Amino acid sequence: MPSTLPEARLLEMVFPDHTNHLGTLFGGQALAWMDKAAFIVASRHARRTVVTARSEEVSFRVPVREGQLVELVARIVGTGRSSMQVEVEMTAEDPLSGDRRVCTTGRFVMIALDSNGTPTMVPALPALPAAG
Template identity: 55%
Template sequence: MQQANPPHQPPGTHGFTEMVFPERTNHYGTLFGGQALLLMGQAAFVTASRHARRAVVMARCSGVDFLAPVPQGQALELQARVVRSGTSSMTVQVEGAAHDLATGRLVPAVRGAFEMVAVDAAGRPSPLSPTETP
C-alpha cells in the first residue's frame, strides 16, 4: 500500500493509494469487496498505530458501506483518521474514493469504522496515554 499525504489533507488524517489491478477484481472487473475491506483494515491499522505509538489489533469493523464500484485500472484513494480515543481503544474512520487517473475524477466508493485496541507484548489491552487524542 502506497502512502500519500496531499497538502489538503486534514491534520491527523493519513492517505493511502492502491491501484486496482486484475488480481484484486471480481468477475465484473471491479474491486472485490473483500479486497476493499483488506485495504481499509490496513489503513485503519497504520493510522491507529501512529496514534497509539504501540501495537494495535482490530476488534471490530462496522458500518461498512460500498457506495460505488472501483473499476480495474483506477486507484482507490483511502483517507483514515482517528475519530474517537478511549482508555485503550480508538475508532478509525476510513473513507475511500475511486480515482480515475486519466480524468482526475473522484467518486466516493467505500466507508467504514474500525475499532482498534492498543495491546501490550502479551496481547492484552494497554492504556493509551492521555495525550493521545484525535
C-alpha cells in the first residue's frame, strides 16, 4: 500500500569521485544526498525556504560500491510549529543483477523560514485514513 506521508525520491549513480580508497561511497557523500532528499520533501511540504537543523540516528548498514545506483526515499513523519521530522532511507542497487539492499537510514529535522529568515509555521501532516 503506498504511503500517504509526503515523500520525495531521488536516484544517484555512484561514480569514482564519490568513493574512498576502498571503492565505497564516502559517508559524507551519503549524508549530502540524504540531506538533499530531506530538503526537497520538506520544501515541497512547507512551500517555504527550509534549512537543516539536525541530522540524527544515521546508520550505515552496508557499504555502497562504485558503479551502484542509490535510491533515496525521504518521508515527513512528523511536524511541529516550524519543524518537520524527515526519515530518509537509502537503498543501493546493482544495476546489472538488480540486487537491492537498504544501506543507510537517517532522520533529519528541517525548519521552515519566512522571508526574513525567521522560523515560520508549517502545515500539519494529512490525517491518516481510519483502519477498517
